[in-house]
Amino acid sequence: MKINVMYFSPTGTTKKVTDSLSKRICKKLNEETQVKYIDFTPPIIREKSIAFGKKELLIIGVPVYAGRVPNILLKYLNTLTGSDTIAIPLVVYGNRNYDDALLELKNILEANGFIPIAAAAFIGEHSFSDSLAKNRPDEKDLKIVEQFADQILERLYNLPNAKKISVSGQQPLRPYYKPTDINGNFFDFRKITPKTSSNCIDCKACVDLCPMGSINREDVSTLNGICIKCCACIKSCPTQAKYFDDSNYIKHKNELETNFSKRKEPELFF
Numbered sequence: 001m002k003i004n005v006m007y008f009s010p011t012g013t014t015k016k017v018t019d020s021l022s023k024r025i026c027k028k029l030n031e032e033t034q035v036k037y038i039d040f041t042p043p044i045i046r047e048k049s050i051a052f053g054k055k056e057l058l059i060i061g062v063p064v065y066a067g068r069v070p071n072i073l074l075k076y077l078n079t080l081t082g083s084d085t086i087a088i089p090l091v092v093y094g095n096r097n098y099d100d101a102l103l104e105l106k107n108i109l110e111a112n113g114f115i116p117i118a119a120a121a122f123i124g125e126h127s128f129s130d131s132l133a134k135n136r137p138d139e140k141d142l143k144i145v146e147q148f149a150d151q152i153l154e155r156l157y158n159l160p161n162a163k164k165i166s167v168s169g170q171q172p173l174r175p176y177y178k179p180t181d182i183n184g185n186f187f188d189f190r191k192i193t194p195k196t197s198s199n200c201i202d203c204k205a206c207v208d209l210c211p212m213g214s215i216n217r218e219d220v221s222t223l224n225g226i227c228i229k230c231c232a233c234i235k236s237c238p239t240q241a242k243y244f245d246d247s248n249y250i251k252h253k254n255e256l257e258t259n260f261s262k263r264k265e266p267e268l269f270f
């Protein structure tokens with residue numbers, strides 16, 4: 001069996017989960033197992049569709065944005081096609097909720113020729129915060145990732161008996177989760193963009209990491225495309241020069257940190 005491990009991971013937590021899951025699965029399978037890693041965070045990777053065969057396994061992880069699969073990925077995810085290919089959908093969320101994201105990812109895979117035999121929601125440090133779900137996935141989470149890998153292997157050995165899985169979420173899928181502004185009205189923070197302080201040393205790390213390719217190389221304080229608020233530029237900046245100062249964004253971040261501080265645990269579905 002060939003194993004394909006795919007992830008979109010602007011701040012690295014989804015990658016941590018998919019990496020550790022695939023490492024454990026490969027360790028337990030024989031050495032001839034082929035593994036292919038496809039990091040579809042860079043925009044150029046999302047320009048090419050991929051067709052997977054029957055004897056392949058697809059492990060695919062995305063972060064949860066607004067309770068759903070990040071909408072900028074929908075077009076690309078629908079270009080991935082399976083041929084009754086076994087799949088493991090994973091979502092990683094920042095300790096608020098994953099709402100309908102896992103169900104949405106599972107639906108997309110099923111509609112495109114994949115057979116999900118297991119699925120999971122893990123927790124990762126929140127993109128907006130350095131205190132909410134801080135340093136997760138942590139050791140305890142990664143132990144659960146290993147148990148999940150072992151349970152997947154059991155199912156792989158028992159494939160003829162594999163049954164359709166169901167995951168948490170509502171059908172029809174609920175609308176994207178919307179935060180409220182300082183007056184309590186729903187607000188749309190698509191227009192908010194990061195600022196750049198005088199700490200910037202022009203190292204271009206943000207340019208190379210932006211999953212939308214939206215930061216100008218010539219002037220890294222300006223954008224040439226949309227900002228999805230993934231915070232890759234903020235969390236990867238070696239001099240902490242990137243930040244958001246929008247008052248509604250800061251209110252939302254503070255609310256998340258206050259209201260969702262209670263530790264959530266991973267959920268596995270078979």
Ligand SMILES: Cc1cc2nc3c(=O)[nH]c(=O)nc-3n(C[C@H](O)[C@H](O)[C@H](O)COP(=O)(O)O)c2cc1C
Nearest residue numbers: 009011012013014063066067094096097124126127
């Ligand atoms: C635009 C945006 C929306 C988010 N929405 C949610 C959400 O609805 N629920 C939640 O718990 N976390 C949410 N998060 C947090 C991420 O799901 C979480 O931090 C994840 O671990 C980030 O994955 P990454 O490190 O692979 O980028 C959101 C993050 C971003 C950037």
